[in-house]
Amino acid sequence: MSPSGDQMSPELKDLVADTREQSENKVNDVLSKLKDLVGRTSLGDQRDLEACKLSLYSHGVLQYCSSSLKFSPAKIHGGYAVLTQMADLLSTCCVGLGAFRDMEVFSHEFLPSVVESLLFLAERLMNRALRDKAHNEIIRLFRKVFDSIGWLLRAHTHLIHHVLGSKHYENIQICEDDDVSFVTVTMWNNIFRANGAVVAEMGNRALTDIMDDIVYKMSSSSNPVIGRAAVKTLVLIMDHSSSTHQLIHRRYRGLADLAVKDWRGKGFDSVLDQLIDHLRSDVPWRDTKSIN
Structure with a gap:
């Protein structure tokens, strides 16, 4: 994955800088800035939103978001709720990028890794919920992560085979x-x-x-x-x-x-x-x- 050569806005530069530290420390900052950037861009022209999503992919922001789903929730303020929001935003940004040069890599290498990260988080939430059934909130978050997975699968149907072949999905399926x-x-x-x-x-x-x-x-x-x-x-x-x-x-x-x-x-x-x-x-x- 390499930068697409587009001129980065100050907001995107700031966001990219935060994602260079692959740790729990910046998760909330990245989530907040990403929400703001995507939210404002979505109010404009559809082509601007496509370009924004492509820039987020090209500059490694979406890769950080995917990796963050495997971070320790205990080290993140907001824990599972924040990671679930990240999952939702990540799946949103992985749909509707339009056609671009590295589409093959995006579709057949990056997206399967995103699905695996989403399923990792879903299994973790399931296990937490099963340990303490009083945690109805955890089941709600589990459902939201599966909504994110379903959103991806509806847009990229080839990922269905990756889901069915995932050990994380198998563990969820047999529950x-x-x-x-x-x-x-x-x-x-x-x-x-x-x-x-x-x-x-x-x-x-x-x-x-x-x-x-x-x-x-x-x-x-x-x-x-x-x-x-x-x-x-x-x-x-x-x-x-x-x-x-x-x-x-x-x-x-x-x-x-x-x-x-x-x-x-x-x-x-x-x-x-x-x-x-x-x-x-x-x-x-x-x-x-x-x-x-």
Whole structure:
């Protein structure tokens, strides 16, 4: 990553200077100045905002923001709340840069590292929340970090594969806490609702990883909030890709019966009926073996 050669404003110079110290000491200063710079620029022309985001990337500010998500919250005034704000601002600045020379490096090297930093923070928040369930604020921050991840994935769909391959995401995914489960299922629901084409584009392997998790949560939880989110997401998947019908029929036999037995009368029968109709429709296939 190298400077783009643009003329730096005094505000940007000041911000860049603060990011040269890779430690917790400057996190609040960087966050405050970055908020101000992006906020003021967003009020103007869209091209100015694109140029601002590109400058933040080119001069290493976004790299600092990504690295800061792994800093010790105990050494930062405001702790997790400040890091969550940084995550939100970072994801905002990683979307809408326009086309530029180093786009390949940005997309396939920098953005995956940002996703990993966001997931690192999310897992840390999850572990903190699980240690002390009285900390509802921590769950709220966990949800906000996943909002930031979802925002990135909607804009850069190739990052979905990086999320699914992350050890941090795997640790979050296998957590059976209802609050955590709801957040992860809701993220996929929001992504597929915003861009249904993603379902067909992401490939069966990635989609199967997501559906396996959703079906497991649907079958193992008794919480209607989880059930509704899982059912809505499966319906979205089947609505947006007819090729998934055969996959789901083969892989999740008995799911329609489970849906009726466990979730009928729990407050979301309308969307449940849509799922059951999909599952019980006649889908021809030659090989009746389950997909591995």
